[in-house]
Amino acid sequence: MLDRLPFLIGLRYVRAKRRNHFISFISLTSMLGLMLGVAVLILVLSVMNGFDHELRTRVLGMVPHAKIEARGGLTDWQALAGRLVQRERVIGVAPYVEQQGMFSAGGNNKGAMVTGVDPEYESQVSIIGNHMQRGSLDDLVPGEWNVVLGSLLARQLGVGVGDRVTLLVPEASITPGGVFPRLKRFTVSGIFSVGADLDSNLAYANIEDMQTLARLGDAVGGLRLELDDLFAASTETRAIVNDLGPGYRGFDWTFSHGNLFQAIQMEKRMIALLLTVIIAVAAFNIVSTLVMVVTDKHADIAILRTIGATPRSIMGIFVVQGLAIGIIGILIGVTAGIGLALTISELIRGVESLFGIQFLDANVYFISYLPSRLEWSDVGNIVAAAFGLTFLSTLYPAWRAARIQPAEVLRYE
Known part of the structure; x- marks a missing residue:
């Protein structure tokens, strides 16, 4: 008791x-x-x-885990992509061309990063295909100068699918009439939304169109990598750059979103x-x-x-x-x-x-x-x-x- x-x-x-x-x-x-x-x-x-x-x-589904670049661009990127995808931690590789610019439509202006992508490879390194509100990445056909905008960017510009926007890039063209900023007209073919700040400052175009706009010829700006472990991005990026040798540089997601x-x-x-x-x-x-x-x-x-x-x-x-x-x-x-x-x-x-x-x-x-x-x-x-x-x-x-x-x-x- x-x-x-x-x-x-x-x-x-x-x-x-x-x-x-x-x-x-x-x-x-x-x-x-x-x-x-x-x-x-x-x-x-x-x-x-x-x-x-x-x-x-x-956010990190839209941002590449790692990027590999070379001065002057990558010319034989297919061979390099084949080498990288054989690495144990690399599960996807896609080429890209990035161009910072300003979109203009109907008197509205908004700066954005325009990324030239190959729709065939992009699904290996990005989730954008799963977050398309209208249109598809497959609409980015070479030579048609189509562009896919983030939902907030499209709202700020006041445009929708089928509308035209003008991209102003921070490079000048020298002509007999003087120096003029480089402009290009695009047609909005799609709108995506991931519910993040990327919706207001990111756009996608076809990689061949962006190569022409950036005057890269057959070269691409670099390769985007998807890794099996995003927390191994820094270590893996350094290892890749060391293996490739001089002339190459690498960046991982911690440069852009690591502090967050x-x-x-x-x-x-x-x-x-x-x-x-x-x-x-x-x-x-x-x-x-x-x-x-x-x-x-x-x-x-x-x-x-x-x-x-x-x-x-x-x-x-x-x-x-x-x-x-x-x-x-x-x-x-x-x-x-x-x-x-x-x-x-x-x-x-x-x-x-x-x-x-x-x-x-x-x-x-x-x-x-x-x-x-x-x-x-x-x-x-x-x-x-x-x-x-x-x-x-x-x-x-x-x-x-x-x-x-x-x-x-x-x-x-």
Whole structure:
């Protein structure tokens, strides 16, 4: 019977009405603090995981993992592509020609990076084919001067499929009449949308058309590589350049988006640390609750000691009471946090639709919606941390209760 004593009495103390209502208030505050801390931590980490996942799949799905270039362009790029695709980590190779320029249509102007691609190879290194709103990459036929625009870029220019746009490149053409900027008229043949800032500053044209515009002849600007592990891009790029020898240079995705990825990872760690403080404060409140309960229950503890309860049993009573308060708060917090993490994207879209606002503008942020990705490992770590802090918070009050001497308490009863 005495073995079950700490468990039974500890749960009874949780349910019992107290003479001191302040103790009940502190207990409720501790429970609510744990619930809030656990729920918010699960939600925030899920959102950060969502940003991380979208960066990997969408943004880095459009941005090449690595690029190999040579001064003056690559002439025999097919042979080089054949060599690179034989490497263990390289799973796709595609040629490209990049040209920075400014589009103009109907009095609207917008700068963009125009990438000349070969539709036959592009699917090996990019996900653009899966995000076409209208048209297709196959419409980029050599000599027809078609262009595929990002959805935001098309909206800013006020154009749609079938409209004409003028591309101004930052190079001058010298003619008998003087020096004129180089211009070329394109027909919009498609519009893509990946829900990222790339929609506002990226366009695609046929690689042969861009070779003509850039006056490269048969050469291409370089080769875009898709790797089996994007985090091995830096190492693999250096290895490729070293193997190819002088005259070649390589770039990987960390040059253009590495800082963003590192910022997300650091923010995730810092936010997790800060929100854990909320849980720690709530757990500290349990210390206050149990200390006051111990003071309130001096007579009960003395009586229990006189009928045979050991200091260990007394200590167990208050550990059980503190853990019960903590577990209830943790369970409610986990349930609320998981529910919010699974529905936050739809909730935000509903609020945006209801009030006609947009929280994330793709012109400012790299995606235009709030992603969420629940990781059960994060939930497990949060629960373990909250439970550990709760358990540690019960030790000091329980130790104080176990040290109470029955003779001193009952002397004045």
